[in-house]
Amino acid sequence: MARLWFRYAAMNAGKTSSLLQVAHNYEENGENVLLLTSALDDRDGDGVISSRIGLKRNAETYSPRTNFLERLMHVNVACVLIDEAQFLTVEQAHQLHRWVHTRGIPVMCFGLRSDFQGKPFSGSAALLTLADNLEEIRTACRCGKKATMNIRINENGERVQEGSQVLIGGNGRYRQVCARCFYN
Template sequence: MARLWYRYAAMNAGKTSSLLQVAHNYEENGEKVLLLTSALDDRDGPGLISSRIGLKREAATYTSSTNFLERLKDVEVACVLIDEAQFLTVDQVRQLHRWVHTNDSPVMCFGLRSDFRGDPFPGAAMLLTLADNLEEIRTACRCGKKATMNIRIDEAGERVQEGDQVLIGGNSRYRQVCARCFYS
């Protein structure tokens, strides 16, 4: 039985490298996968899934207007792998959930659980609700505790607590922290 998976974590936990490893494992077994990433994240170029440790791979992109029931209608793959899944809409998560259970093909989503203010991304909240399997990928805060939150920082390394929910950036813009450091 196929399932909708959500593998989530704070920043810098290895979500993307984990996704690329899953793709490699399927392909090593002669299986075809479909890789998708949000068109919002074009830091390394459009349609490129890129991990901080240097692994890169081309992928198709999705936007908030992508209809996954249409996009996946004639796709024959062993698995669909979605990076930056926090940017999915609520309706898109419902579409993916439906597609998994009517096509008997797994979808694995990788993304953040919450933003820099501690608020949920709508797509992440719906994935936490509908996913058949949830898996937290762990990473550490600078203090050594388990990081579960993200903070946004400015060019001087100072914490930013206001602004748009989505501001694409990596280590120079965000840091993973534990809940204690998030509130201090």
């Protein structure tokens, strides 16, 4: 039975490298996969899924205007893998859920659960509601506790607590923290 998966974590947990490993495993078995990433994340170029440990793959991009029911209508794949899933819209999460359960092909989404202010991304909130399988990918805070939150930092390493929800920047702009460090 196909399922909609949401694998979520704080920054630096290995979400993207995990996605690329899943793609590799399918392809090693002779299966085709469709890799998708948000058009918002162009740190390594348009349509590039790139992990911090150096793994990279080309992918197709999606935007808030993408209709997944139309986009996936004629694909011939064993699995759809979506990076930066926090940037999905609520409607797109519903489209993916419907597609999985009418087409019988799994979709695995990888993304952040919340932003630097502790607020949910709309795509993540929808996936937490709709996903058939939820899996937390764990990482550690600098204090040694399990990191579940993210903070944004400026060029001087100081915490930023206001601003746009989306500011692409990766390791240089964000840090994973535990809840205690988030509030201190």
